[in-house]
Amino acid sequence: MQELLYYYFNWEVFWRYLPDMLGGFVVTVQMAAIIAVAGLWLGLLLAVVRAFRVRPVNWALMVFVDVFRAIPQLVIIVFMFFALPYVGIRLSAFWAATLSLGLVLAAFAEENFWAGFTSVQRGQWEAARSTGLGFLDALRYVVLPQAIRLAIPPLTNRTIAITKGTSLASVIAVQEIINRASSAQAQAANPTPLMMGAVMYLIIFAPLVRLSRRIEKRYAVWSH
């Protein structure tokens, strides 16, 4: 027991590395927030574009979505950071990782939103259009609200999974939680920083998981 406390809950180490770890916490939260917001909006936009059924546009869209869903997140991150500079695109590690994960989330989110769209019964479109509503108004007021609510359960899951992927950014030296925890651990020769890191992830994501459950519960109210 003494040993457990010494290695994993070392008070001295904790205080020494707390400022550094808090810095990592902030970076992780920033990345997660940008990824979630940008990824979800882009995913929704792509799904709406897909609804217009313009063949060449949809083809390009599908290529993007399939590529970003199929390639592992880490590979995309590494590619963005190490491979892009060769064509002149030089992103900072933070933005390489954030952009990568944002695009990955957008790809998955587009599929979730699209599934939501196609689940909205045809009768809803017909009823809306038969009252004289144009395509965009029918989309905006009748179909989209229903599609989004149908998409929420898979979306919350997916968003949490991908924002946890910010830990992969440590590979390209972004100073987020696990990166700092690793360095601290090596420096202190004590795994307490790793425990701190784990707890920080819990602090960020456990409430999000609970929140997503509440959101799902709320929106499941009227779904037949």
Added chain:
Amino acid sequence: MPLREFILEVKDVHKNFDGLEVLKGVSLNVRPAELVFLIGPSGAGKSTFLRCINRLEEPTRGQIVVDGVEVTSPTVNLNEVRRQIGFVFQSFNLYPHMTALGNVTLAPRKVLGLTRQEAEQRARAALDEVGLQDKMDAYPGQLSGGQQQRVGIARALALSPKVILFDEPTSSLDPELVGGVLNVMRRLKDEGMTMVVVSHEMAFAREAADRVLVMEDGGIIEEGSPQRIFSNPEHPRTREFLERVLRP
């Protein structure tokens, strides 16, 4: 404004679905305030015909004119024309994420451009007309089938259309709820609304319809007053169909 002889003119409408000809040249002229009933065996094309009128299905050939405006014209503003044609669906198709009031005010606000107050006034009147004034804030999920259908009718009414099309309005309802909807339809007829109804409610047709059309296999095989059609059908297929449906 000169009164038109026909508020709805359907001229030789054809509809092909992937090579299968579902409508083989159907024509119909409806006078203002007329209640036209469409009966016939399933697969006859009755619903398809109705849905062609507001172009929920695109006719392969033929012309449709509502109050002088050609619905089938390639240059027509379809959204504008659809304001004049109310449609009531067999499965109601209410918007589940809006209250009854919301369902009925959506089109007046976005299509007619009314303010929220004006739209709500109209909606209240329409919901009143169908007897649901105390259910305005209910969500479709909280309403019975008959109530949902009545909201559907109110939704169509709120745009003050020239004609309302009913596609098997009571076919999805439990028997005890059918009467409520038919009462609303009776009331609409009394107030002079032009209506085209596809339905199996023969008793209602007998009592309320001005004209009954019998469809089979993509065409109209017989047409006449309900009294004549039901008591003295001429076409053998009409007789067969009525025998099956009006089992004594």
